[in-house]
Amino acid sequence: MSKNTPKAIRGTQDIFGADAEAFAFVVETFERVRKLYRFRRVEMPVFEKTEVFSRAIGETTDVVSKEMYSFEDRGGDSLTLRPEFTAGISRAFLTNGWQQHAPLKVATHGPLFRYERPQKGRYRQFHQIDAEIIGAAEPQADVELLAMADQLLKELGIEGVALHLNTLGDAESRDAWRAGLIEYFGAVKGELSEDSQERLEKNPLRILDSKDPRDRAFVADAPKIDAFLSDDALAFFDAVTSGLDAAGVKWTRATSLVRGLDYYRHTAFEFIPDEGSAAATALGAQSTVLGGGRYDGLMESLGGPATPAVGWAAGIERLAMLVGEKAEEPADVIMVVEDERWNEISDGILAELRRNDLFSEIVSTGSLKKRFDKARKMEPRTILVLGSRGEQLEATLKYFDQTTRSSEIYDAVKSRVLPKFVKQELREG
DSSP states (O other), X not given: OOTTSOOOXXXXXXXXXXHHHHHHHHHHHHHHHHHHTTOEEOOOOSEEEHHHHHHHHOTTSHIIIIIOOEEEOTTSOEEEEOSOSHHHHHHHHHXXXXXXXXXXXXXXXXXXXXXXXXXXXXXXEEEEEEEEEESOOSHHHHHHHHHHHHHHXXXXXXXXXXXXEEEXXXXXXXXXXXXXXXXXXXXXXXXXXXXXXXXXXXXXXXXXXXXXXXXXXXXXXXXXXXXXXXXXXXXXXXXXXXXXXXXXOOEEEOTTOOOOSTTOEEEEEEEEEOTTSHHHHHHXXXXXXXXXXXXXXXXXXXXXXXXXXXXXXXXXXXXXXXXOOOOOOOOSEEEEESSGGGHHHHHHHHXXXXXXXXXXXXXXXSOHHHHHHHHHHTOOSEEEEXXXXXXXXXXXXXXXXXXXXXXXXXXXXXXIIGXXXXXXXXXXX
């Protein structure tokens, strides 16, 4: 690389090899699980009008005020690279008439963008998987999403992660709790951090999320939501926890788990590594593996009718870190051409191998020894050698394991691939 070669932008990454395989494994597993749960796939624009995010996420949040990649296009419109999926999906639900499909279960994955300090497991261009149920007010929707998330983590082989669950109550409960927090924190306003003093009237719930030591001194004794829950809110949370118990999903009550924005209601949740677990060690300070909640008031902030909804998202990079390195799937067949007379026919054989769902490559250059050395280093299940017997092509299949898959490969090569090109029987070597 010369001094003039451009470098990657800070906070972005080039993913290759075992890391790329782990990334792909997360996405493939997510796709399989979302199909099991009958979630429809959606693809969303990478950029939206800035107001989609400023109105949905909130003007006072760090995401909107400090982290968004916003720019003015040639038409003078303010556009923003998406920092999350939910706002864009909600906009699409309202503008595309998706209400006719409610309750609508959708899922997606792709890149997101936030200007923040890059660190382990956190990038300026990062990737998430996302699942939402829109138009379902019943607690069963929350249970289904949480069961889906729990199954996904299990199928990824991620252990030592627990579901932390809380309720934020309905609108009535939340308003009462908000008033209680204003009264409590108002009595010590002068001792709070500057940010929390500013949040006190606008969004006191965000004080509960503060990491500033001046605020943490008072957060532990702050009023808890349970003291303000209405009968309806309590019944909703009981239905969610009972449903999780019935579905075999283990959970832990986390009364300190909150969501600062006013449109969040009822269920809030995060899957967090157990203290001292391998997952906690791998992620470090970035402890949340998957998180979400119910956001029944979001559609109204975008100018739509009141619409219940619940969803979650998870960072693919973080999940891939927990999955660990994944070796590339070994090739079923590496084809070595011993005699250049068979180069042309080898192209047809290679295409036919792939049409029969056999993962295949060809080695046809270099000395004969180098061809075989290269083929063996690729650690395939079998090597198919195209040699000669007199003037005739002779095909030999060499095994590197004795598995059911190898038997399937032999049957396919012998009965469906080679008969289209040669008359000789397949030899085993």
